[in-house]
């Protein structure tokens with residue numbers, strides 16, 4: 001079937017079981033009952049000490065555009081379930097009319113804490129599970145991977161080069177946005193630049209050199225065409241014998257015209273050795289302003305290693321490993337029902353599992369970041385039931401570890417910052433969406449709230465995410481009820 005623009009609307013970007021449950025609620029007469037769901041993940045990716053939350057902008061756009069158009073209704077009518085017409089009519093009226101809270105893009109987040117909370121008619125809350133997880137899981141994963149890369153090269157320029165290897169077009173653009181908010185400086189993807197205002201950068205490929213009679217000729221033509229943006233790829237034939245000497249000749253030619261070459265790019269071979277030698281050659285030629293870019297299957301481990309070897313690389317082009325999060329290609333975020341409306345009030349609900357980490361956390365919850373008033377550093381995150389007051393007053397509180405409840409700790413002299421912000425109220429957007437650059441700066445500020453022990457790449461300290469006594473007691477009560 002030919003591609004049609006109507007497929008760009010994401011309302012049917014959901015799993016069929018959501019539609020089937022919506023149908024069953026419609027049949028049963030419960031479609032308007034309210035439900036509360038929370039999104040969280042159980043395990044941090046890449047062995048990292050934190051994740052960087054991303055995905056909210058797309059979630060907001062998606063929710064605003066939720067509509068079952070004629071073609072979608074038509075398609076649902078063809079399904080083997082035989083949905084009744086009344087249900088299809090109800091879909092026609094469908095709008096998101098609920099409430100949604102979320103942590104902010106750029107926030108550092110941890111396992112088992114609510115990152116997004118949806119309170120809506122079950123009819124609405126059920127539909128959006130799949131898309132919300134899809135956006136949040138991927139973008140948070142890539143922002144976290146990018147943040148690891150940023151940790152090992154905090155003062156260097158980071159270019160995102162992954163589009164050709166990304167899992168298709170959406171992943172390329174939203175992934176590069178996630179990388180940018182976590183501290184990358186630019187992308188090679190021109191569309192992402194236009195969509196999000198990310199700076200766009202590009203050098204040239206081997207084909208430019210191969211397409212000329214000689215490397216020197218190729219360099220000269222390129223420099224004539226783009227005299228203010230000259231970065232030359234020096235590894236097509238022989239980096240040190242041909243590429244770098246030819247690049248030096250071109251740089252001198254540019255100097256004679258009052259221009260400065262920007263950089264050379266190394267894309268193969270021993271990047272530590274080649275960059276050191278190339279740096280020496282450039283410096284000897286009086287070209288210390290010419291930067292060195294490296295690319296070729298880089299990730300945070302290789303960059304860290306190259307730095308340990310004294311590589312002279314100023315700019316890193318990172319593609320495949322980042323955009324595909326190749327060492328862990330998914331984040332396991334989940335969307336779990338925590339409370340449902342019955343006779344006008346909310347009943348907390350639990351999901352039991354033989355695996356203690358998979359037992360869900362019942363009740364409608366808030367999450368607070370406890371900032372020590374003296375050090376201004378984050379001490380722990382604290383999950384409380386909505387309406388618990390002691391935390392807001394800054395009183396001395398006791399923390400429970402949800403998986404290891406015997407690990408108790410008390411904290412005082414803290415400021416409790418609520419992480420969940422109101423995004424939609426009764427279907428209306430009430431959150432003022434920050435610009436991408438604001439998110440990027442906000443993220444950089446957030447990192448400063450954490451001791452370096454939590455941020456290191458290898459074997460970081462575990463940051464505490466703990467429960468209030470009331471939230472903990474509720475979980476215990478429900479566990480006991482169900483076990484009886």
Ligand SMILES: Nc1ncnc2c1ncn2[C@@H]1O[C@H](COP(=O)(O)OP(=O)(O)OP(=O)(O)O)[C@@H](O)[C@H]1O
Pocket residue numbers: 267268269270271272273295296297298302305306309
């Ligand atoms: N000094 C170094 N220390 C550690 N890793 C390096 C070093 N130099 C390069 N690398 C990395 O090692 C890998 C090199 O892979 P490989 O040897 O297959 O490619 P290559 O020699 O660059 O040739 P090509 O890309 O043309 O196939 C890349 O991931 C690269 O980033």
Ligand SMILES: O=P(O)(O)OC[C@H]1O[C@H](OP(=O)(O)OP(=O)(O)O)[C@H](O)[C@@H]1O
Pocket residue numbers: 161162164165205267295296297298317318319320321
């Ligand atoms: O290695 P990545 O981190 O994904 O960075 C992007 C790569 O894309 C280009 O190579 P190309 O796709 O032309 O193939 P190559 O690997 O043979 O150089 C570029 O020269 C980089 O090597």
Ligand SMILES: O=C(O)c1cccnc1
Pocket residue numbers: 161162188201202203204265295317319
């Ligand atoms: O501009 C570059 O050098 C570039 C862009 C994408 C992939 N590899 C390299």
